Amino acid sequence: MPNSYRTNVEIDWCPGCGDFGILNALTLALQELKIPNEKVALTGGIGCSSKIPHYVNVYAYHTLHGRSLAQAQAIKIANPELEVIAAAGDGDALGIGTQHFVAAGRRNVDLTYLIFDNGVYGLTKGQASPTLPYGESPKSLQVENIKDPVNPIFLALASGYTFVARSYSYNIKHLKDTIIRAIKHKGLALVDVMQPCVTYNNINTKEYYDSRLYDLQKEGWDPVAKNEEEYKQKLGQAVIKSLEWGDRIPMGVFIEYEKETYDERLSKLLKNYKEKNFVTFPVHENGKPVNDITPLLEELV
Amino acid sequence: MPNSYRTNVEIDWCPGCGDFGILNALTLALQELKIPNEKVALTGGIGCSSKIPHYVNVYAYHTLHGRSLAQAQAIKIANPELEVIAAAGDGDALGIGTQHFVAAGRRNVDLTYLIFDNGVYGLTKGQASPTLPYGESPKSLQVENIKDPVNPIFLALASGYTFVARSYSYNIKHLKDTIIRAIKHKGLALVDVMQPCVTYNNINTKEYYDSRLYDLQKEGWDPVAKNEEEYKQKLGQAVIKSLEWGDRIPMGVFIEYEKETYDERLSKLLKNYKEKNFVTFPVHENGKPVNDITPLLEELV
Amino acid sequence: MKDLNLMVAGPQGSGINFTSDTFSKVMARLGYYVFSNAELFSTIKGEHSYFRVRVSDELIRSYSERVDILIALDSKSIILHKDEVDGNGFIITEEKPLDSRFVQVEYNKILQNVANKYNKNLSELSVMKNTIALAVVGKIVSIPKEAIQKVISENFAKRPNIAQLNNAVVDETYSITKIDRSISLPKGKAFGNMLINSAEAVAIGKIAAGLRFQSYYPITPASDESQYLEGVMSKYNVIVEQTEDEIAAINMAIAAANTGLRSATSTSGPGFSLMVEALSYAGMTETPVVIFYYQRAGPSTGMPTRHEQGDLKFAISAGHGEFPRIVIAPGDHEEAFYDAFESFNLAEKYQLPVIVMLDKSMAMSNYTVPKFDTSKLKIDRGKLILEGEVSNYKRYAFTEDGISPRTVPGVKNGMFTIAGDEHEEDGHIFSEDPDNRIKMMDKRMGKLKKILGDLPNEMKYKFYGNGDNLIISWGSPKGAILDAIRERPEYSYLQLRLLHPFPADEIKSFNKYKRIVTVEQNYSGQLGDILKENAGIDVSSRIVKFNGRPIALEELIEGLDKSKNERRVVLTYA
Amino acid sequence: MKDLNLMVAGPQGSGINFTSDTFSKVMARLGYYVFSNAELFSTIKGEHSYFRVRVSDELIRSYSERVDILIALDSKSIILHKDEVDGNGFIITEEKPLDSRFVQVEYNKILQNVANKYNKNLSELSVMKNTIALAVVGKIVSIPKEAIQKVISENFAKRPNIAQLNNAVVDETYSITKIDRSISLPKGKAFGNMLINSAEAVAIGKIAAGLRFQSYYPITPASDESQYLEGVMSKYNVIVEQTEDEIAAINMAIAAANTGLRSATSTSGPGFSLMVEALSYAGMTETPVVIFYYQRAGPSTGMPTRHEQGDLKFAISAGHGEFPRIVIAPGDHEEAFYDAFESFNLAEKYQLPVIVMLDKSMAMSNYTVPKFDTSKLKIDRGKLILEGEVSNYKRYAFTEDGISPRTVPGVKNGMFTIAGDEHEEDGHIFSEDPDNRIKMMDKRMGKLKKILGDLPNEMKYKFYGNGDNLIISWGSPKGAILDAIRERPEYSYLQLRLLHPFPADEIKSFNKYKRIVTVEQNYSGQLGDILKENAGIDVSSRIVKFNGRPIALEELIEGLDKSKNERRVVLTYA
Numbered sequence A, B: 001m002p003n004s005y006r007t008n009v010e011i012d013w014c015p016g017c018g019d020f021g022i023l024n025a026l027t028l029a030l031q032e033l034k035i036p037n038e039k040v041a042l043t044g045g046i047g048c049s050s051k052i053p054h055y056v057n058v059y060a061y062h063t064l065h066g067r068s069l070a071q072a073q074a075i076k077i078a079n080p081e082l083e084v085i086a087a088a089g090d091g092d093a094l095g096i097g098t099q100h101f102v103a104a105g106r107r108n109v110d111l112t113y114l115i116f117d118n119g120v121y122g123l124t125k126g127q128a129s130p131t132l133p134y135g136e137s138p139k140s141l142q143v144e145n146i147k148d149p150v151n152p153i154f155l156a157l158a159s160g161y162t163f164v165a166r167s168y169s170y171n172i173k174h175l176k177d178t179i180i181r182a183i184k185h186k187g188l189a190l191v192d193v194m195q196p197c198v199t200y201n202n203i204n205t206k207e208y209y210d211s212r213l214y215d216l217q218k219e220g221w222d223p224v225a226k227n228e229e230e231y232k233q234k235l236g237q238a239v240i241k242s243l244e245w246g247d248r249i250p251m252g253v254f255i256e257y258e259k260e261t262y263d264e265r266l267s268k269l270l271k272n273y274k275e276k277n278f279v280t281f282p283v284h285e286n287g288k289p290v291n292d293i294t295p296l297l298e299e300l301v
Numbered sequence C, D: 001m002k003d004l005n006l007m008v009a010g011p012q013g014s015g016i017n018f019t020s021d022t023f024s025k026v027m028a029r030l031g032y033y034v035f036s037n038a039e040l041f042s043t044i045k046g047e048h049s050y051f052r053v054r055v056s057d058e059l060i061r062s063y064s065e066r067v068d069i070l071i072a073l074d075s076k077s078i079i080l081h082k083d084e085v086d087g088n089g090f091i092i093t094e095e096k097p098l099d100s101r102f103v104q105v106e107y108n109k110i111l112q113n114v115a116n117k118y119n120k121n122l123s124e125l126s127v128m129k130n131t132i133a134l135a136v137v138g139k140i141v142s143i144p145k146e147a148i149q150k151v152i153s154e155n156f157a158k159r160p161n162i163a164q165l166n167n168a169v170v171d172e173t174y175s176i177t178k179i180d181r182s183i184s185l186p187k188g189k190a191f192g193n194m195l196i197n198s199a200e201a202v203a204i205g206k207i208a209a210g211l212r213f214q215s216y217y218p219i220t221p222a223s224d225e226s227q228y229l230e231g232v233m234s235k236y237n238v239i240v241e242q243t244e245d246e247i248a249a250i251n252m253a254i255a256a257a258n259t260g261l262r263s264a265t266s267t268s269g270p271g272f273s274l275m276v277e278a279l280s281y282a283g284m285t286e287t288p289v290v291i292f293y294y295q296r297a298g299p300s301t302g303m304p305t306r307h308e309q310g311d312l313k314f315a316i317s318a319g320h321g322e323f324p325r326i327v328i329a330p331g332d333h334e335e336a337f338y339d340a341f342e343s344f345n346l347a348e349k350y351q352l353p354v355i356v357m358l359d360k361s362m363a364m365s366n367y368t369v370p371k372f373d374t375s376k377l378k379i380d381r382g383k384l385i386l387e388g389e390v391s392n393y394k395r396y397a398f399t400e401d402g403i404s405p406r407t408v409p410g411v412k413n414g415m416f417t418i419a420g421d422e423h424e425e426d427g428h429i430f431s432e433d434p435d436n437r438i439k440m441m442d443k444r445m446g447k448l449k450k451i452l453g454d455l456p457n458e459m460k461y462k463f464y465g466n467g468d469n470l471i472i473s474w475g476s477p478k479g480a481i482l483d484a485i486r487e488r489p490e491y492s493y494l495q496l497r498l499l500h501p502f503p504a505d506e507i508k509s510f511n512k513y514k515r516i517v518t519v520e521q522n523y524s525g526q527l528g529d530i531l532k533e534n535a536g537i538d539v540s541s542r543i544v545k546f547n548g549r550p551i552a553l554e555e556l557i558e559g560l561d562k563s564k565n566e567r568r569v570v571l572t573y574a
């Protein structure tokens, strides 16, 4: 049995912040899956959200603003035996880190990406984040937001994410189940979590979401694609669903499609990658290099 | 009448490179539109493609790798009277500059973005670019490409580009017409140009494209959306079309939708933005600042 | 001189900034010099934080370790700060008194009385505990309650009901709270001063300079400035663009500059690091762009809301390859204003990037300064051609003074090619001619000498005092140093303002002082290295502080005394 | 000693590299010392470019301005280079002879003869003009044609038909070309040497060190190394990951390092600039990661295929805030190999980022070196715990030597929290305690002193010669300097290898030489500044070169002579 998944660090989020729900759902999911603590790596960027690695009793990487996903992919590539979870704010993920968001879709590394989507830059005091809807001006903004929001679901579908879902920080059950499903998914899984920021975002609040979010699966959407043909066809429909944002906002899984993951592809280029764990596969014996470079030197003579 | 649109700089692309076609089509388009040379700003990133600013006789910004679009947007914001064209390699646009690619969709600045899409990093000697299809290994690669390609059309649709097209460097007529249509479009227009690199990409060649590219418009696709409802609905269909890549590859306009541009939105925040050109609107009179800061100082007393 | 030191401590988000800001404003209005600063956690709510306000009838520019009045809004504040409070001081609290300093305030009774009077629920008023504490301080210092109420009314100008309730709380507090001792201050004489911080001073300086384009990505402590600008952008025609990251911010500022707008960006360490590639581009392309660099405690994310001056050598040498730049450091809010203004002249006259070094303590400490004098401000846009027509134009033409005329799009026949590759006079990049390379490097790097020749001495350094020993410093320690040399007149003080290019000739002449020490807020004493490299000055001691907090007056005096015997003195007061 | 200098000039993409590489290999096989270098344009095809190959029976490490044989593959090459060719030299060309140096070669006739023999079209053979020129050189220098043919066969091992045709061209050229003079070289005696450049040397050094993770974003001249690694990644179990940008490259390398792999990234100036934020993170998080920094001519995109050492001060001070790093500079391909190997030991032992400074001339000049000696290579991974179980684990525990044990995911109860914010021993960031801050800064920065104490002298500097005057330099000028002091024995040579932390004690002791000059390939003579700052050495002259081309032997000798009277000597040979 794994140890408790909570560290005993005091949490410094604002009371009522949606982040608490995500922390709870995540630790519940890990508990349910019974993954040993030392086999889990959790990364965060910089932001309120990205403090979560300090609260979860696993190998925790508190990285740089926007770089959570970049580092998470490298961790999984370095050691495919780990369960890797990347956490990020919407600013991290869809502002400063967008190049990694898109590039990750090309790799399909088997990890879970949780976006704490609150429409604002919480830790820097409430500026517009890339997901803040057009024309809104939550109280912390000096001027209304004149940019259109990024649509994380649509963007993930376009980038090739093989599992794409939306969930909600105040629906712990849905969120926990979605995280479990995302972790179990073999490939890159995105969970875009609607996460009210009670301090700065007085628009996208609990009240706002409670009345709007509906469960895609309950309304019959089957996101699973069993082959490429079906995947392509479902993509179009998933995109249409991702455009719904108004009186009704869909949550649940938009697409789920299993194909080769990055470690499987890497093993095409690296003959020992599948059998050996590169971390514990030694590079020296009592200091003597294991690699014999003589053939390389001979080639140059 | 504008001066010639070509500088007398000698071109240093490899003989036969697809880039020549883009240069030709672009100068023909400018000629046809008769925009005075001094009213055009053309930016490039870094790459074979991004040398194009040196060859066109307009205000030319040869920027940094990946930053063509970021700078182009600022030019248009600084002076909305200019016709702004951003050129970029696929590495520029979809590798190192992806965060700008996505963010630009949120602004909808009225400019034209030309991607020179050759599947490789030409100037650095042929490494895989983000659009190189999975499993391919053009002769310059040491190992086969194990990443999936970015789909620029799909990504642009997801990012909110209001005009999205594909064209082909060896079909000057189609390319010129597409560029003209893109320039005329009020809003952010992407033209993803299939551009064979004769030196490094021996897969996506002229022969490859000649037999595969078909004209969407000739097959009846009407990309124009006249309102938001229609736009959303056409997005789904356009996405499906963007997934075609095989024996048949669609070219032409995938979507065209006019909505508020960024300068229109900016004038909501800046009362003089519409009437005055901020470049020529003076900041001083004989050295004396025009802005009177006294009210700001008074507020602090 | 008599000074009063107030500390307001409590959980972040509990309104402690409201209390200290209001008190500062009230005292400034009453003609006092005020110096305040904030110690916040990098969190939004809950963590223990505090503000200090120092007030005096004479000019003060630093904070004191002594606390005369502590407003303790929770019991943690008492535990953490009670030992700092003077023996004759006051501790304003709800809790049971531990010694004679404690003033127990009946918060709930006061609020209940007001609630009854206005027919409100007690819970609606619970956020007004701060106001009570403030009023208690007012009573201790014998401030007329109307002075407080006026400022409260202004603060809540848009919400008169709230103002009314708060002012009723002031009335009630004044009427029922009993104080058996008081503090009397000489009458204030300094009227008409502004209460301001450097973020505001810089923003206003930029507006005066005709800033037209500001791009930024949010970051503490730089973004306060951009937010201030957003508040006035429409009135002063400034495009303020929040970008997707700092790379976009600097690239957009560069492009806007090359399109003819006065352009700037503001950031802190992590953001500046991401701007370095484009900084080098600005140098190569001779682009006039200004970067306002608000330092905070590093490395990496470090302590984002804490103070440091750790980025001096980095700012001077950031960027691959060699290119000219100007690095200047204001030392107080007035200089921040004038330097912000002047930085655009420098950038456009010499066509290069200018970096203005600021820091968290400047951005977040409010103090009183005289209203800025705008009469001598003069805008000089250098060799800029904004309209009309030119002929035979070459963007990078070799000229006698090394500066080429600069067109912008729209100018007929003025078409340029701007290139970050090495280029010829016309901006084209294809010859890679080795001799042209040498000429172009000489052209660009030659600006540094020209700048040193052109700039007036007060842009290079300022000198204070008449002691035989010399303190050399840069940036924000200025206030504490000026206050300290009043107590230790054996020290003079050389404030270095132009950090790059280094004014070696001028600074070398100071190498005659008996003993030279540096004062800086970083680990290694970077200025000491720079003085050695550029002026051959080997300082006898480096006084440094790097625990994230600004320098207090008393510890600096102590540090100066210690520096007689120690090569490195670490200040540690928190 | 007798040396031979060949220049192969022509349009880029016309195969001039094939000619020079083949000639180099042939001569190396024949026991000669070979030194070659390339001058390419930043373009793919068409622009004029050239390669030099210098050959001698004695050790040489630089190129000479004198050209003995010029292969001119187009008329532009004749115009540009004929004046460089020695009066008794040879100009191999298709065109009409202008003077006695010209050797007119009947390219078309030779190709036609071979085409006829093998029943081919002439057009198919037109790419083999290079081979003809090579064979003519072979004849001039009296090389047995079989020596050339053997190397050609190896080059085209996978395309034997091409090999056969090329070798037929060699036969035909040898048989019909008439040469009336020749060059005779003493017999070569240096057998068994490798012909290698630093990109290869570094790659092989990394493999020996057990590199497991290399991330990179393509950039000249760094990516040759990564491409070499891709070629052997499967065999040696190295994950080579081409990333979306340099920010991802360094972040992935850091994460892989913190997951337990030996990790590195390689880049050049523009890419390094983008890595600066994460470099500071690596310093703060005590991450062992190695950055191989291939300098090229800056600023900005500069001259991407040209040489410079302009990034020294930048590499030393890059990153916001203060943190420890190691910066080392190999001066030749052998050192590049050993330093690449050792850099991983340093990174893991001291848990910090290590920067290895290389440059374009090292990456792109091939010369002969003895086979690397692997017998003394020793891997030391420091306090790394890869498996098993630990207890009471704290990633940033204070220890006597300042280095904390380091776990990786998978180790039971070894859970760490890595944080770029200032942290406590357990990696958590919430106290922001000022005293902990001081201790943590001391812990990290204290490594610098430890490193200076631990490292052997030969990692810090090397010393050559016995003159009374001293040249101080770093990196690639080493070859030219060693060759030059043979001619000017009044100079000794101090090669600085450890650039940061600066070995001040050791270097100060050299301040006794009559006259000290620096030799560097940058504009301002950055090493001069560093010597002044750190060792109080005020050099009497700075010899610099910054036109994008490496230093030639003759100009350096001249520069040394000039340095007696000039504070700054600019070398300009192209």
Ligand SMILES: Cc1ncc(C[n+]2csc(CCOP(=O)(O)OP(=O)(O)O)c2C)c(N)n1
Residues within 6 Å of the ligand: A046, A047, A048, A049, A050, A065, A088, A089, A090, A091, A092, A093, A116, A118, A120, A121, A122, A123, A124, A129, C217, C218, C219, C220, C246, C270, C271, C274, C301
């Ligand atoms: C390079 C860099 N730029 C800016 C910052 C400042 N910064 C800290 S948190 C943050 C934004 C946080 O917003 P988000 O990612 O949405 O997370 P949230 O706080 O809302 O959970 C920013 C901009 C930084 N740390 N690093």
Ligand SMILES: Cc1ncc(C[n+]2csc(CCOP(=O)(O)OP(=O)(O)O)c2C)c(N)n1
Residues within 6 Å of the ligand: B046, B047, B048, B049, B050, B065, B088, B089, B090, B091, B092, B093, B116, B118, B120, B121, B122, B123, B124, B129, D217, D218, D219, D220, D246, D270, D271, D274, D301
């Ligand atoms: C920051 C940075 N990284 C890397 C490079 C090196 N570089 C020059 S061009 C190029 C790629 C060019 O590829 P692409 O954008 O597809 O343009 P193409 O040459 O194919 O037209 C790269 C990586 C650079 N100039 N700057």
Ligand code: SF4
Residues within 6 Å of the ligand: A012, A013, A014, A016, A017, A018, A019, A048, A049, A118, A122, A123, A196, A197, A198, A199, A200, C044, C045
């Ligand atoms: S500021 Fe917003 S996101 Fe941050 S902790 Fe508070 S409620 Fe949560």
Ligand code: SF4
Residues within 6 Å of the ligand: B012, B013, B014, B016, B017, B018, B019, B048, B049, B118, B122, B123, B196, B197, B198, B199, B200, D044, D045
């Ligand atoms: S390398 Fe390719 S893209 Fe570049 S100029 Fe040559 S053919 Fe064109």
Ligand SMILES: [Mg+2]
Residues within 6 Å of the ligand: A047, A089, A090, A091, A116, A117, A118, A119, A120, A121, A122, A129
């Ligand atoms: Mg957020």
Ligand SMILES: [Mg+2]
Residues within 6 Å of the ligand: B047, B089, B090, B091, B116, B117, B118, B119, B120, B121, B122, B129
């Ligand atoms: Mg390309």
